Amino acid sequence: MGRHMHGETVEDIRVQECKISNFSTEWLALREPVDAASRNVELTARLLEWREQLDTLAALDLASGTGANFRFLAPLLGGEQHWRLVDHDPALLAQGNSGSSNAFWQVERQCLNLVDWESLDFQSVQLVTASALIDLVSADWLGQLAQHCRVAQAVVFIVLSYDGTIVWEPALEGDERVRGWINRHQRTDKGFGPALGPRAAPEFGKMLERLDYQVELCPSPWRLEPEQITLQATLLAGWITAVREIAPDATDWLDQWAARRRDLIESGNSRLTVGHWDLLALRSREADLLP
Ligand SMILES: C[S@@+](CC[C@H](N)C(=O)[O-])C[C@H]1O[C@@H](n2cnc3c(N)ncnc32)[C@H](O)[C@@H]1O
Secondary structure, three states: OOOOOOOOEEEEEEEOOOOOOOHHOOOOOOHHHHHHOOOOOHHHHHHHHHHOOOOOOEEEEEOOOOOOHHHHHHHHHHOEEEEEEEEOOOOHHOOOOOOOOEEEEEEEEOOOOOOOOOOOOOOOOOOEEEEEHHHOOOHHHHHHHHHHHHHHOEEEEEEEEEEEEEEEEEOOHHHHHHHHHHHHHHHOOOOOOOOHHHHHHHHHHHHHOOOOOEEEEEOEEEEEEOOOOOHHHHHHHHHHHHHHHHHOOOHHHHHHHHHHHHHHHOOOEEEEEEEEEEEEEHHHHHHOOOO
């Protein structure tokens, strides 16, 4: 994976087929600290135990955005690391340039559409990772990813995949109806074929098990407090847009529900839990060697 330059950092952007995505830098920056606080601590610790067995680590971060997953993991993983961050949005990749350098980390950024498997190089990759990605992708795409990981004999660490749970406090009539539409929207095509949405992480786990991986799936929910007004309001706005896109009957009832939700959020009286999964898949032989 790229050049091996001991103790030196290389920043390199390779550009292939690139486009602007629907994910803004503002949104990714807003969710980054919440994502970091929500990750499953035990599963991250298991990954770090595995990492201790290696010298230099070669990691591939799929749909990296500005690099939040790299920023979280690299300091914990320690030692010399070679990272390739891949996304199809050049603006997001460019944003991540600042703050990623360190004497021990070699960072390469690749602008690429992840459906273009031929351009995605898994050779020598030891860790395949992604955050907030796989609920967007199809079963076919995940099946191909599982095969590529298996051929590379890579460990797989996929975090913060939405699990279908949305719990508002206080509850309102209409919450479940809206959640139902959001979860239907989750299964629409996001560029990878029909998305698995909340089923993605468990399905991917089963695919990996069939390829002789030992898989652990652990919860990593966002628990948003009343003072996290901006994030709650942004989620609400995004969900309303999503429901309107696909719900033919979303008219007055949705407006009324949204207005009441907005009032609760803006007055600092709203709590919100959004469920996620973190997944770690070790090759069975390696898992047996860990304490
Ligand atoms: C929810 S964001 C997560 C970004 C980052 N992993 C994080 O945790 O902040 C999803 C990312 O997937 C990227 N993406 C979506 N479709 C893609 C595709 N077909 N090829 C490459 N990247 C894609 C977007 O550009 C965006 O950066």
